[in-house]
Amino acid sequence: MKKFANTIRMLLSLKCDESHELISSGFDKDLSGVERWSVRLHLIACKPCRSVGRKLRHLHKIALSRSDQPATLSAEARERIRQKIINEK
Amino acid sequence: MDTIENSAGESIVDDGVHWLDEHGDYLFSYALARIGDSHQAEDLVQESFLAAVRGKSGFRGESTVRTWLTSILRRKVIDYFRGQRRAEKKIKLSACDLAVDTAEARSDDRIPVDGLQFSNVFDQCLKKLSPAAAEAFVLRIMDGLGTNEVCRTLGISARNLSVRLHRARFALKECLEKNGFHG
Numbered sequence: 001m002k003k004f005a006n007t008i009r010m011l012l013s014l015k016c017d018e019s020h021e022l023i024s025s026g027f028d029k030d031l032s033g034v035e036r037w038s039v040r041l042h043l044i045a046c047k048p049c050r051s052v053g054r055k056l057r058h059l060h061k062i063a064l065s066r067s068d069q070p071a072t073l074s075a076e077a078r079e080r081i082r083q084k085i086i087n088e089k
Numbered sequence: 090m091d092t093i094e095n096s097a098g099e100s101i102v103d104d105g106v107h108w109l110d111e112h113g114d115y116l117f118s119y120a121l122a123r124i125g126d127s128h129q130a131e132d133l134v135q136e137s138f139l140a141a142v143r144g145k146s147g148f149r150g151e152s153t154v155r156t157w158l159t160s161i162l163r164r165k166v167i168d169y170f171r172g173q174r175r176a177e178k179k180i181k182l183s184a185c186d187l188a189v190d191t192a193e194a195r196s197d198d199r200i201p202v203d204g205l206q207f208s209n210v211f212d213q214c215l216k217k218l219s220p221a222a223a224e225a226f227v228l229r230i231m232d233g234l235g236t237n238e239v240c241r242t243l244g245i246s247a248r249n250l251s252v253r254l255h256r257a258r259f260a261l262k263e264c265l266e267k268n269g270f271h272g
Binding site: 020021024025027028029055056059060062063064066067069070071072073074077078080081082084085086088089 | 101102105106109113114115117118119121122123127131134135138139142143207208211212226229230231232236247250251254255258259261262265270
């Protein structure tokens with residue numbers, strides 16, 4: 001009964017931070033039917049939350065492009081590491 | 090180039106030097122993008138090469154050398170975050186009246202962006218996360234590991250991972266937006 005009441009509450013009055021949590025989880029797992037519909041119904045009524053999914057996708061893109069950026073070991077660091085490796089003989 | 094001597098020690102060291110030439114920059118880029126500190130990144134790369142040379146038997150040829158070296162470095166990066174968490178706990182214990190969520194509290198201050206490039210801003214925002222949130226984000230989003238693998242690697246539950254990722258995403262989003270990167 002408690003679970004049923006919570007399902008109804010989620011569907012009818014999901015809070016913004018709950019919708020954020022579910023939108024975030026949706027990137028990592030399949031949401032349940034109730035979770036998906038709760039978010040959909042919330043987004044109909046809540047304009048600010050509508051852009052959250054797009055913004056998180058953008059964040060992931062930014063993070064990936066950061067991880068693709070090449071950097072170069074400084075000559076000093078490279079030499080230091082080379083010496084350390086040679087000392088392993 | 091001198092001929093390679095046959096003693097096992099020498100050939101492993103030669104391999105190590107060769108790996109440094111081949112993969113040094115790649116590994117440095119990997120570490121730098123994830124911890125945002127070039128000195129620390131250099132140290133982690135150095136530790137990884139030494140671990141690789143010492144435990145070369147760990148390389149079983151099931152993957153490329155680069156993949157193998159990256160997996161050693163990833164472990165070092167996770168250890169680095171673990172060290173950060175220990176340090177954070179000590180700070181919390183010495184100021185235990187400050188019961189605040191560090192992931193959110195730290196995202197408040199604005200980073201001066203004048204002249205700084207995008208990667209610097211991203212690095213600074215990533216560094217403002219709690220280490221627990223940062224390591225989850227790094228493994229799941231930047232390394233693209235599956236949720237089960239991240240949970241296994243960090244020894245945490247799926248629920249815990251979900252909470253960490255949620256905190257990381259929203260703190261990063263907020264920090265990037267404050268610094269002029271709007272999605």
